[in-house]
Amino acid sequence: MSLYLDTPKSTTSHRHGSTKCNADPLPSPFGRKPLLTTSVNRPATASPHKRVAFNPVSPTPQAAKSLLSPKFDVVKSDWLSEQATRTCSPGRRRLVRTLTADRFIPSRALTAHRLHDDAPAPAASASPETYIRAQTSKYYKSSVAVACGLDMNQRILQFQPAPPERKPTIDLLGRGVQTVTRTLKPSIVAARARKVPTSPERVLDAPGIVDDFYLNLLSWSPQNLLSIALELSIYIWNASTGHVGFLTETDVLVSSLRWLDDGCYLSIGKENGSLEVWDIESNSKLRTMKGSDDLTRLLSHCWSSHLITSGSRAGNIVHHDVRVLQHAVQTITNAHKAEVCGLEWRADGMQFALGGNDNVVHLWDARAAVPRFSKTAHNAAVKALAWCPTQTSLLATGGGSTDKYIHFWNTTTGARVNSIDTGSQISSLKWGYSYGTGQEIMATHGYPDNSIGVYSYPTLQKTGEIVRAHDSRILHSALSPDGTTVATTSGDENLKFWKVWDLPKARVGGESTLAENDKQMRKVMTIR
Template identity: 45%
Template structure:
């Protein structure tokens, strides 16, 4: 043997390991768990003197068994290994620890750059401090044009003139659908607030003595209708009872131009012409946080649907900033300079995206990715400042109204995985289910 090895070395040739006369197992290539199982199973069968008869399987099940055994490495017969482990098996439909799962590529959604529909909106008031557009849970959009409220049924595409306010009461300065999608509240220039039933086309009641001047902001929280006026006051009205005023919030020194309840109904955000945002707890008459970083009036308010304590606010005029707040601590998390007056904000219900509408000087809509704040799209078409925005119940479509007297519809948020229609029966139970009628 030694002479043979010398002859190989003398000729400068490499000795092949396979031709050696000794077989030394390769420990790194052995599966000791499998070896232990194979040996103990054989000993048990030898001790008991019996072996289980294999079950007769159908051809399809037998093929499945063989494929599974091959993938999991269970069809081995040898215990000792003399070579390195073989290459991983080819791609299989069954899971194998040898295979590394490939990361999924992010889905890229196409964002339409043009509106899907345009409707005329004559006599639309070009007033930054008002709120004249709202889309109800029964898929009916309400828009106030001067003294008249119009309804557009998105299911049928029909438009109807709902009510015209008397000359000495109007114009209409704010509108808001109740959660049931059947009752709508109107704020008027003469300080009145009226409640109407859209199904019967009749006025339910009038709330008098709430404010001393026009009512430019409305927000529902179940059976509570919150109103904000030019007098700087915010009032909670329980529409189920005759003495409807239940809370009054004082803190703003200018007109209230934005009101939004959080998704939980426990916090209220208010924006005013005094450049201040207040965050109120429902049970407290004093603001929890006073946010003073904006330099112009704050009308645009939007609570995040996927993070309950995240509030987005937009400054008008020369401010042009969108700010993001933690309403538990009052801290400003981020700020985005848009370079244009911010009139309205809407979060997507399906993705982590925020839509903003702008006035001077851009007069467009902008879609932002959160939290990177990368601009995803600019939606153009309006020729005047885009003062009002509202979102369809399914979260797909956004309607915008501008001083150019046009109402445009944008399919900016795409289609959700499962677009659910509003539950008419469930909606009918709030906010008026506990009482026979509004007094």
């Protein structure tokens, strides 16, 4: 790819409700309620004989009609009897009624339940240990039921004949067919919580990193070069050799960093709205590009082949073509009502996603001037965006401190397919692969616990967690080119590396570049 070079210049370095039982046993088919009498011991009176007057009541037309109605025999609720018991108290006797079930009519509350009561699944933000306890309990119940010859999906009382048994297998060839009975484990047991290292592989000192949630100051290239901005300076760390190099010092604060897909060029977004492109091999600046709003900082930008799309604090986005002199090929004003803090192109270059401080996610087609979908499910700023590497139309978005949700979107239909309540502020999202659970997504968190959470997809179970990964909120993260290691930075001025995932199946034969130099990089180092 050829870049247009500027003129050389001097470069500075469903729930069931409670049922209320009526006092009357059964509703009377006549117009009035029957007289409920109870015998109570009373002191003998002077007259031992009593007269009981019989007053026949003819049924009303409505009652007679209900007597002939076929709905009269319909049982609408379980019948519960009233058993009168007496308790003695000083001075008087009082009547106490207790409810018991009839012996001929079974209680629906007893027959509706199955052999086991499915306990509610743990919340998505629960620890992996909670998932293990829930899964172990379910697996234990399943094992006991199988050992007792019980069907987990069978009712305790069945008012229907049993289905016919399956005919035995006919051995036509006389080879002695052997039937092997194997119990299938519950599907939830398949996704087990796994061991995630709670200690970083290595720690680098990063003094002077700007503690701003909306900036993007960390990027890892396909050539295994990690770039980081510390105040006005930009440094390059070679993960293969451990060498730290100084790239340049800017006149204003750096707001965003991003590598080209081939790892040869680094783009730098600055507070004054300008965008610089640097050649790493020659350690020289190729050109400086300015957008429509020069005085507004570029919080995020992303490469797509020869295009750089940048989002500014004013809510505008600009498409820059680095091959031509007039680089601003398209400018879209007011794409967001607030600053654009998240921007990601899809791998095929057909769509890109924008996240803003107005709590909105916009999904754009590459050649469209208006967004294809606008999503307002988040209640906080959306900085974390991540396209799934195995499903091109799957996008994950994460909200800030007042939202704490990860939403998964189908960018072809615009539908939300899943959500996770993480219980914490989300600053970044990364996709990865694990041998035990398959596809996973990692979220770095800010307040309140500054943790790292790993979730399996699509089961959404938390399979790993690193509590208190940093002393303050995690600001940025970057994924290594082999997809196994994640680098995180925080306001505590530490750059930490975590071995979270395994090599994908297609790359198992290869070897991680970081693993090759593991012995050399064990010691604590500093960027400067």
